Amino acid sequence: MYIGNGMEERQKINLRIVPEKAELFSDQDQVSWIVMMPDVELTLDDVMAIRGRGMETYNPEKPFYVLVDMREIADISDEARAFVAGKESAKYHAAMALVVSSMAARIMGNVYIRMNRPERSTKMFNDIEAAHKWLLEIRKK
Numbered sequence: 757m758y759i760g761n762g763m764e765e766r767q768k769i770n771l772r773i774v775p776e777k778a779e780l781f782s783d784q785d786q787v788s789w790i791v792m793m794p795d796v797e798l799t800l801d802d803v804m805a806i807r808g809r810g811m812e813t814y815n816p817e818k819p820f821y822v823l824v825d826m827r828e829i830a831d832i833s834d835e836a837r838a839f840v841a842g843k844e845s846a847k848y849h850a851a852m853a854l855v856v857s858s859m860a861a862r863i864m865g866n867v868y869i870r871m872n873r874p875e876r877s878t879k880m881f882n883d884i885e886a887a888h889k890w891l892l893e894i895r896k897k
Contacts, residue, residue, distance in 0.1 A: 841872030
């Protein structure tokens, strides 16, 4: 399986699905992807389910460098945002790139970063290739 969306084709490794919420996989560069399903409204329970699926391939020696494709998400609850930004989540993620396209998603992402102050390097992008490149650069440090 491959992803597209304006980015070179990348093989999906360890594909996992949280029904009607998200698709999770790694690529050949060891970037962990979370692709949100269209029009999803995420609750804390949804985030915990996504986290659970992601942890199936977790290696404590290799923290996740995560690219979250939020371009079609509808909303995320305050509780879910706070959990993702918090210490519990940060101990598994070295960096997180958030990819957005709509004004609503951009506002959500900016609120997430400014209000929740994530415990890890977090940056918003409009371009999926730029987000991926940033994660690879962070990983090299």
